[in-house]
Amino acid sequence: MGATGPAGSGLAARLASVGHNVLFGSRSAEKADEAVLELRRQWGSRVDSLVPTDNAGACDAPVVIAAVTAEAAIPTVQQHQQRLAGKIVVSMANNLVKNGRQFNAILPPHGSVAAEMQALLWESRVGTAFHLVPAAEFAALDRNMESDVVVLADDDKARKTLMEVVESIPDLRAFDGGSLVNAIGMEAFAAVLLTINLRHKGRASMRLIGIEP
Numbered sequence: 001m002g003a004t005g006p007a008g009s010g011l012a013a014r015l016a017s018v019g020h021n022v023l024f025g026s027r028s029a030e031k032a033d034e035a036v037l038e039l040r041r042q043w044g045s046r047v048d049s050l051v052p053t054d055n056a057g058a059c060d061a062p063v064v065i066a067a068v069t070a071e072a073a074i075p076t077v078q079q080h081q082q083r084l085a086g087k088i089v090v091s092m093a094n095n096l097v098k099n100g101r102q103f104n105a106i107l108p109p110h111g112s113v114a115a116e117m118q119a120l121l122w123e124s125r126v127g128t129a130f131h132l133v134p135a136a137e138f139a140a141l142d143r144n145m146e147s148d149v150v151v152l153a154d155d156d157k158a159r160k161t162l163m164e165v166v167e168s169i170p171d172l173r174a175f176d177g178g179s180l181v182n183a184i185g186m187e188a189f190a191a192v193l194l195t196i197n198l199r200h201k202g203r204a205s206m207r208l209i210g211i212e213p
């Protein structure tokens with residue numbers, strides 16, 4: 001859902017390029033058509049398995065990634081709550097505001113967007129991933145991935161499945177960060193990382209040392 005933005009389109013293209021069937025969702029099926037055409041122009045048969053659809057159509061997938069803009073994450077999953085029942089739903093939302101030369105995280109009452117999502121989607125299994133992976137890294141299919149991904153979910157099987165999805169992308173390492181209560185750390189750290197990039201004029205992402213997956 002929201003696959004027309006930089007994060008969603010990069011991730012969708014990357015997942016398609018490694019053989020996943022990807023339902024490429026948008027509020028507007030026409031907008032999804034145009035975005036997929038553009039990706040096909042750029043990457044040819046590497047993104048053959050992208051299927052443009054609307055956000056409701058994207059909910060047919062067993063794993064549904066909410067790649068909509070952060071403030072729309074909760075309203076969007078609420079709109080599709082019934083269709084998402086029984087599915088693994090992935091939040092990658094960093095709800096940030098820019099205050100001068102820094103970013104700050106706006107955390108909702110349950111502590112994180114992801115925990116808020118799980119409280120709302122009580123018939124779905126919510127997980128998180130990709131919080132700290134820059135969209136441009138996904139989108140550059142001609143370059144290897146460099147970031148690590150921390151995966152969180154309350155449900156063990158959902159977390160395992162999501163880690164398998166992450167690791168199906170070459171060079172992207174998945175680490176088990178525990179349950180959704182820890183999403184507060186990922187969403188808040190995104191604000192720190194973006195502030196560092198702003199102040200140091202960089203494009204840092206996260207890589208863990210001293211550990212193998």
Ligand SMILES: NC(=O)c1ccc[n+]([C@@H]2O[C@H](COP(=O)([O-])OP(=O)(O)OC[C@H]3O[C@@H](n4cnc5c(N)ncnc54)[C@H](OP(=O)(O)O)[C@@H]3O)[C@@H](O)[C@H]2O)c1
Binds near residue numbers: 004095135
């Ligand atoms: N950009 C990054 O590098 C990055 C990295 C890690 C995580 N994230 C997270 O990933 C998510 C997507 O990031 P992004 O930069 O791609 O976001 P974005 O460009 O701001 O928005 C993504 C998509 O959200 C949909 N959208 C916009 N307003 C909406 C609304 N009111 N209701 C429902 N859908 C709406 C739009 O898709 P349609 O018009 O097609 O529906 C838009 O293309 C965010 O939650 C962000 O925090 C981003």
